[in-house]
Amino acid sequence: MLRLAALAVAGTLVVTGCANRGGSETASGANYPEKDLTLIVHAAAGGGSDLTARTLAKELESDLGRSIVVENRTGGGGRVGLTYLKDRPADGYSIGFIPVEVAMLGHQGADIKPDQYTILGQVMNAPATLSVPTNSPYQTLDDLLAAARKDPGTITVSNSGAGAIWEAATLALGEAAGVTFKPVPYDGGAPAVAAGVSGEVQAVMAGVSESAAAAGNNQLRILAVLAPERVSSLPDVPTGKEQGVDVVIGGWGLMGAPAGLPDEVKQRLAEAVNKAASSQAFKDVMTKAGNTPLATSPDEATQFTQSEYDRFGQIYG
Amino acid sequence: MNALFEGFGALLSLQMLLCIAIGAGIGMLVGAFPGITATMAVALASAFTLTMDPLPGLAVLLTILIAAQFGDRVPAILINTPGTPASIATTFDGYAMAKQGKAGIALTASAFASAAGGFVGIGVLMVAAIPLSTLAMRFGSPEMFALVIFGLTMMVEVSGKQLVKGLIAGLFGLALGTIGRDPMDGSDRFTFGIPQLVEGVPFIAVIIGLFGIAEVFSQMISRTRGQQKPITSFGRWWPNKQENKQLIKPVAVGSAVGTVVGVLPAVGGDIGGIVAWNQAKRLSKQPEKFGKGSLEGLTAADSSSNAGVGGSVLTTLALGVPGDSVMAVMLGSMIIWGIQPGPGLFSSQPDLVYSIAGIMLVATVLALGLSLLRMRGVAKLLELPDRFLWTVILAFCVVGTYAVNNAIFDVGVMLLFGVLGLLLRRYGFPAGPIVLGLILGPLAERNFRRSMELGGLETIYTSPIAVGLIVLGVLAVAVPRIRARRKARRQEADDSDTPTDPPVPVEASR
Numbered sequence: 001m002l003r004l005a006a007l008a009v010a011g012t013l014v015v016t017g018c019a020n021r022g023g024s025e026t027a028s029g030a031n032y033p034e035k036d037l038t039l040i041v042h043a044a045a046g047g048g049s050d051l052t053a054r055t056l057a058k059e060l061e062s063d064l065g066r067s068i069v070v071e072n073r074t075g076g077g078g079r080v081g082l083t084y085l086k087d088r089p090a091d092g093y094s095i096g097f098i099p100v101e102v103a104m105l106g107h108q109g110a111d112i113k114p115d116q117y118t119i120l121g122q123v124m125n126a127p128a129t130l131s132v133p134t135n136s137p138y139q140t141l142d143d144l145l146a147a148a149r150k151d152p153g154t155i156t157v158s159n160s161g162a163g164a165i166w167e168a169a170t171l172a173l174g175e176a177a178g179v180t181f182k183p184v185p186y187d188g189g190a191p192a193v194a195a196g197v198s199g200e201v202q203a204v205m206a207g208v209s210e211s212a213a214a215a216g217n218n219q220l221r222i223l224a225v226l227a228p229e230r231v232s233s234l235p236d237v238p239t240g241k242e243q244g245v246d247v248v249i250g251g252w253g254l255m256g257a258p259a260g261l262p263d264e265v266k267q268r269l270a271e272a273v274n275k276a277a278s279s280q281a282f283k284d285v286m287t288k289a290g291n292t293p294l295a296t297s298p299d300e301a302t303q304f305t306q307s308e309y310d311r312f313g314q315i316y317g
Numbered sequence: 318m319n320a321l322f323e324g325f326g327a328l329l330s331l332q333m334l335l336c337i338a339i340g341a342g343i344g345m346l347v348g349a350f351p352g353i354t355a356t357m358a359v360a361l362a363s364a365f366t367l368t369m370d371p372l373p374g375l376a377v378l379l380t381i382l383i384a385a386q387f388g389d390r391v392p393a394i395l396i397n398t399p400g401t402p403a404s405i406a407t408t409f410d411g412y413a414m415a416k417q418g419k420a421g422i423a424l425t426a427s428a429f430a431s432a433a434g435g436f437v438g439i440g441v442l443m444v445a446a447i448p449l450s451t452l453a454m455r456f457g458s459p460e461m462f463a464l465v466i467f468g469l470t471m472m473v474e475v476s477g478k479q480l481v482k483g484l485i486a487g488l489f490g491l492a493l494g495t496i497g498r499d500p501m502d503g504s505d506r507f508t509f510g511i512p513q514l515v516e517g518v519p520f521i522a523v524i525i526g527l528f529g530i531a532e533v534f535s536q537m538i539s540r541t542r543g544q545q546k547p548i549t550s551f552g553r554w555w556p557n558k559q560e561n562k563q564l565i566k567p568v569a570v571g572s573a574v575g576t577v578v579g580v581l582p583a584v585g586g587d588i589g590g591i592v593a594w595n596q597a598k599r600l601s602k603q604p605e606k607f608g609k610g611s612l613e614g615l616t617a618a619d620s621s622s623n624a625g626v627g628g629s630v631l632t633t634l635a636l637g638v639p640g641d642s643v644m645a646v647m648l649g650s651m652i653i654w655g656i657q658p659g660p661g662l663f664s665s666q667p668d669l670v671y672s673i674a675g676i677m678l679v680a681t682v683l684a685l686g687l688s689l690l691r692m693r694g695v696a697k698l699l700e701l702p703d704r705f706l707w708t709v710i711l712a713f714c715v716v717g718t719y720a721v722n723n724a725i726f727d728v729g730v731m732l733l734f735g736v737l738g739l740l741l742r743r744y745g746f747p748a749g750p751i752v753l754g755l756i757l758g759p760l761a762e763r764n765f766r767r768s769m770e771l772g773g774l775e776t777i778y779t780s781p782i783a784v785g786l787i788v789l790g791v792l793a794v795a796v797p798r799i800r801a802r803r804k805a806r807r808q809e810a811d812d813s814d815t816p817t818d819p820p821v822p823v824e825a826s827r
Binding site for chain 1: 501516770
């Protein structure tokens with residue numbers, strides 16, 4: 001009997017775990033928000049996306065006057081979190097941090113598209129950087145491109161993993177410059193950078209935060225940042241455009257909710273997100289992490305997301 | 318030097334000391350409960366520590382591991398049941414001593430030997446950190462591939478006598494490791510449209526299922542847990558001067574063997590303890606006492622399994638390859654925290670390495686203190702009725718596994734592997750090789766395919782390190798078997814040629 005009791009405890013825990021999924025109320029815009037909000041993050045606690053989301057949550061809390069519970073739904077390279085968010089009721093009590101993967105996963109076999117979400121605004125950019133080992137013969141982006149042009153498909157460029165944004169960035173850069181690189185996926189951003197430091201690959205495609213640290217230790221030389229203009233943490237590194245290759249690519253983050261959010265709720269949330277993303281506290285955290293803080297309107301952000309979705313369609317097409 | 322101060326300095330906060338104290342408490346407890354392994358405790362705790370900062374989180378996990386390898390000696394000595402696999406060899410002489418009414422000395426000597434071994438391992442971790450970091454940079458994808466292959470050969474040793482069943486289990490683990498996104502072209506493999514499987518089978522759920530849940534299920538069904546009455550007469554608690562002197566050699570042997578075994582990827586304190594016990598027996602002046610209550614055998618085994626912790630941590634940090642199954646779980650946590658063990662960690666974050674060594678030092682001292690203070694109290698906890706023990710373990714497993722990803726899916730995987738683990742146990746298949754295959758298989762694949770991208774097979778056979786490691790792996794598997802066969806043949810020849818020869822005493826006594 002007591003053996004059964006022990007099993008029953010396990011069973012009960014499973015059931016209660018499932019039970020708290022139900023329960024949604026219709027939001028009436030005027031009194032919104034009437035209860036606490038949940039902010040869904042696709043990445044694990046402690047990572048960069050989590051930090052962005054939690055910093056925003058703190059600012060949003062003081063504006064909305066409600067607590068915001070950050071919930072990490074990790075797995076599948078963002079698939080689990082994004083799927084979970086789009087299936088939540090569109091009542092304004094489930095919001096989420098939406099990463100660049102929202103524009104990529106749909107082209108990689110997942111049922112994820114930008115129009116499944118109500119987009120509230122873009123909050124950050126994480127531009128791509130291209131670096132080479134310090135002892136590399138290539139001093140400028142031109143040198144590297146010339147080498148790739150001479151022997152197509154031989155210049156190895158490490159990235160954080162197959163299907164990740166930095167692999168796409170390598171393909172996009174090659175396409176824009178009319179050359180073919182050989183992208184080599186590693187098991188995360190740090191190993192990709194380490195492969196550049198040890199000279200196992202000829203170049204590294206990574207985010208500003210990852211390559212800036214290695215460049216600071218004089219282990220890597222950053223040839224280009226693929227942003228619209230130079231970034232504040234790397235004032236001496238020219239953009240791709242300055243060097244004649246007009247390509248802007250990298251990670252980014254939006255705040256959003258499931259599609260079909262009532263208009264008043266959407267407006268209230270978008271206002272709050274814009275205010276939070278414009279706050280000094282948020283800007284400081286973003287800049288420290290090597291990212292560019294942003295605060296765009298819902299329309300701008302929606303348009304941007306759609307254009308990114310189309311662009312990744314071309315890259316993977 | 319600077320990194321040393323910074324690293325140790327990071328420990329000087331109330332939060333860090335509290336985390337170490339909590340870890341020590343949990344570790345001593347889980348160690349004393351037979352069935353709850355350090356691997357399982359660390360896996361469970363890692364679900365909760367993931368929400369913490371890396372350093373306090375690591376403090377909890379490392380301290381649990383270290384303290385568990387003090388606590389597990391108590392049931393090993395008192396009821397002949399190892400609290401964790403690391404104290405398997407402790408039972409050889411520890412229980413024998415307890416039966417002779419010398420449980421007090423056994424417990425005290427075991428605690429000191431465990432601490433001494435621990436210090437040696439940590440010392441090697443700190444001193445070898447610098448040379449290893451330069452060596453570590455020479456470990457590219459081809460070398461990592463070779464190293465993982467070397468690690469995979471340990472499946473043979475882990476399987477013990479059930480070689481064929483062990484290898485079948487290992488193959489099953491390797492097959493599980495192919496589930497998830499293809500590491501090179503990004504397409505999905507064997508995921509059946511389940512998004513939770515895109516990043517592979519959740520291995521913490523698999524580990525908790527195979528070890529923890531399977532153990533509980535097995536006990537629930539068979540109820541065969543050792544019901545021997547705990548020893549009541551403890552005798553003297555402190556060894557005398559002469560006994561102390563006797564211990565120097567076995568502790569030295571144990572610490573050395575333990576560190577080396579610990580550095581080898583994928584072998585843990587259980588094997589370290591057994592090997593050291595064997596080695597100390599060969600070198601002892603009184604080998605005949607081993608297994609019958611030898612203080613030397615007890616201390617050699619205990620110092621070895623704890624020296625192995627330092628070695629395992631060293632391998633895990635310097636090479637990014639798990640030093641044993643506990644470190645495999647910890648490696649997972651570190652990666653989620655954004656700490657990337659492997660080439661570069663020692664040069665980019667030397668202070669973190671010293672912080673880790675510092676945590677281990679404090680944890681060892683604390684665990685030693687707790688062991689000496691609470692030995693008699695901990696022994697009492699073992700009398701907790703099974704039904705409470707099982708309920709608590711089950712609840713912890715479910716909650717812990719759910720917390721890793723906030724996913725019921727993971728709980729399902731855990732229960733599935735719990736049932737599977739039970740079946741495997743019934744039919745004599747070891748679970749260890751499955752975990753080895755699941756963790757090392759994807760590493761082998763990635764590094765091999767990456768090497769192929771970077772320059773083909775040439776990258777492997779032109780690297781002296783890679784070739785050396787693969788040769789070592791082949792030798793590790795082949796030599797013991799060739800030697801055993803030659804020995805058998807020689808014995809056969811001896812038997813027929815010189816039947817009048819007296820048998821070799823030591824060999825015969827086995």
